[in-house]
Amino acid sequence: MKNLKLFSVAMLAMTITLASCSGSDGEQGIQGKPGPQGDSIKGDKGDQGDQGDPGADGISCWDLNGNGVGDITVDANNEDLNLDGVVDALDCQGAPGQNGQDGNANVERWRTLLAGFTGSELIIPLETPPGTVNDYAYFFYLETANGNLFPVPGPIANTVYTSLYIDAASHEVNVLFWNSADNSAFIVPDGLFVYFHVIAVESPILGNKGTQESVLNELKAAGVDTNDYHAVAAYFGLE
Numbered sequence: 001m002k003n004l005k006l007f008s009v010a011m012l013a014m015t016i017t018l019a020s021c022s023g024s025d026g027e028q029g030i031q032g033k034p035g036p037q038g039d040s041i042k043g044d045k046g047d048q049g050d051q052g053d054p055g056a057d058g059i060s061c062w063d064l065n066g067n068g069v070g071d072i073t074v075d076a077n078n079e080d081l082n083l084d085g086v087v088d089a090l091d092c093q094g095a096p097g098q099n100g101q102d103g104n105a106n107v108e109r110w111r112t113l114l115a116g117f118t119g120s121e122l123i124i125p126l127e128t129p130p131g132t133v134n135d136y137a138y139f140f141y142l143e144t145a146n147g148n149l150f151p152v153p154g155p156i157a158n159t160v161y162t163s164l165y166i167d168a169a170s171h172e173v174n175v176l177f178w179n180s181a182d183n184s185a186f187i188v189p190d191g192l193f194v195y196f197h198v199i200a201v202e203s204p205i206l207g208n209k210g211t212q213e214s215v216l217n218e219l220k221a222a223g224v225d226t227n228d229y230h231a232v233a234a235y236f237g238l239e
Contacts, residue, residue: 061092106202107236111143111195120185122175126166128200133168136200137215140164140173141229143195149229160186173198199232 059066064077070087071077084090110127128136140152142162152175155161164175175196177186203211219226224235233239 061089107199107238108202109197109199109233109238111197114193114196116190117193118188118190120177120187122177122188122196124173124175124196124198126171126173126200127198128171130171133166133171134211136202137212138166138173139199139201139226139229139232140175141197142175142193143197145191145194149197151227151229154227155180197229199229199236199238201236 059068065071072085072087108128112124114122126133126138141149142152142156143149150156150162153161153163156177159180161178161180162175163178164173166173177188178184179186201211201215203214216226219232219235222235225231230239
């Protein structure tokens with residue numbers, strides 16, 4: 001009995017000792033280093049796919065009916081448009097158009113107010129560049145107060161006519177007025193004329209003394225009346 005009591009006391013002491021030795025949880029340890037990266041191995045490249053089917057052939061520009069054959073016929077189905085015996089890309093070109101009317105590189109016109117003019121001689125400076133008299137064909141017209149235009153030189157009325165000359169040195173045009181009956185000087189009364197008009201057409205060949213005749217022949221061939229100021233102006237695109 002005594003031995004059993006001693007054993008019980010010993011077990012109790014051991015239990016107390018074990019309980020007193022159990023401490024609180026410690027701090028979390030340091031995280032370990034990451035392991036080495038695994039091998040990065042690419043997979044094998046796949047096989048190339050099958051080639052697609054070829055597209056349909058386009059229609060040639062000369063193949064007007066789309067049958068794939070160059071048709072040389074004598075009817076509306078003919079594809080040899082240039083009539084060279086071969087159907088090819090040259091037949092795709094359109095027919096050349098008609099030539100347009102030749103343009104005028106340099107056509108000028110101006111008018112000079114004649115307010116207060118009286119006398120038998122009218123002197124007007126030319127507005128074309130000095131030293132270029134022979135480079136131009138000139139057309140001169142006098143306008144009356146009622147709007148009539150008379151070519152110079154030429155008749156003004158049954159009793160009066162004009163003549164003119166161009167002074168190349170001074171680059172001026174001189175208009176002279178004459179009585180038709182006896183060729184004496186005619187004195188122009190103040191207010192009879194209001195404007196002096198000039199149309200100057202530059203020649204393609206500068207310095208050509210035949211410029212005036214060449215331009216006159218061109219106008220004549222075109223059916224233009226050079227006595228008509230408006231007809232000449234319209235021909236050269238001025239109106």
